[in-house]
Amino acid sequence: MNNAFEIQKLCKNYKEFTLNNISFSLPMGHIMGFVGQNGAGKTTTIRLILNMINRDGGEIKIFGLDNVLDEQKIKQDIAVVFDDIYFVDSWKVRETERALKGFYSNWSSKLFNQYISDFHLPVHKKVKELSRGMKMKLMLAVAMSHEAKLLILDEPTSGLDPVARDELLEILGKYIADGQKSILFSTHITTDLERIADYITLIDDGNIFYSGTKDDLLESFRIVRGGPHDLTDSLKKKVIGLTTNIAGFAGLLPASEMKHLPPEIVMETPSIDEILVSISKGGSDHE
Ligand SMILES: Nc1ncnc2c1ncn2[C@@H]1O[C@H](COP(=O)(O)OP(=O)(O)O)[C@@H](O)[C@H]1O
């Protein structure tokens, strides 16, 4: 088994949203950034992985097991952090352990205490007295104290200041260092991913636009810019997220389309953010 999970042709239909036959997998021992605009379907996909909602089609395997049939077994090895704290406000930091450790057969108090100390969490404070960054660290301490093989984080950095975000990324990098653990990290703050993700899955309005290594993603596209006369009809059809003004045009082009471009056109390696913005604008035949 080389994948932490495998999603095949997953579908979910809401009244005004369809998760459309999505497939992707996360290789063991890696961090995958799950990137998309608000409303693209990230949380829906995560809820389906965790069997919190029913799917309308497709299949999900986690550690090679069916996520519905083998749910109880799988859950021992998964940990989740949502963007909002779900611990009781009046619990003290120390009490969160007592309340939660019973759910996991392989809970380690030693690890929990280690994380609490590493993260400088005030053990006698109540959950409601913690800052957002501290709450995130407490959720992570709980999530990591049973050595989950798959850590799923839904927008963990939204609302964190840059220092706390930086600390979080460092913690995650250490967590997967033994090669036995994997992390799915959903976010719309893509700068986090440039640093820590090995794999990127881009979701746009319920469709997977790309899933693969970060390096391949950045190699597969170029930002192109040119003057008004450089924008031929055929180029217009190929550019994703085209913007034009009097001075010229800009947009994203698959690297495979670069060959016959006139030399006046400037090409640059895109950031993940530029790719995300371009695909959400759409406007080409790509997909
Ligand atoms: N329970 C639900 N009933 C109807 N629509 C829903 C429900 N949950 C999510 N949606 C819709 O599905 C879309 C995707 O939502 P979500 O997965 O939360 O996106 P993301 O996490 O990427 O921001 C949104 O348009 C949202 O309104």
Ligand SMILES: [Mg+2]
């Ligand atoms: Mg969400």
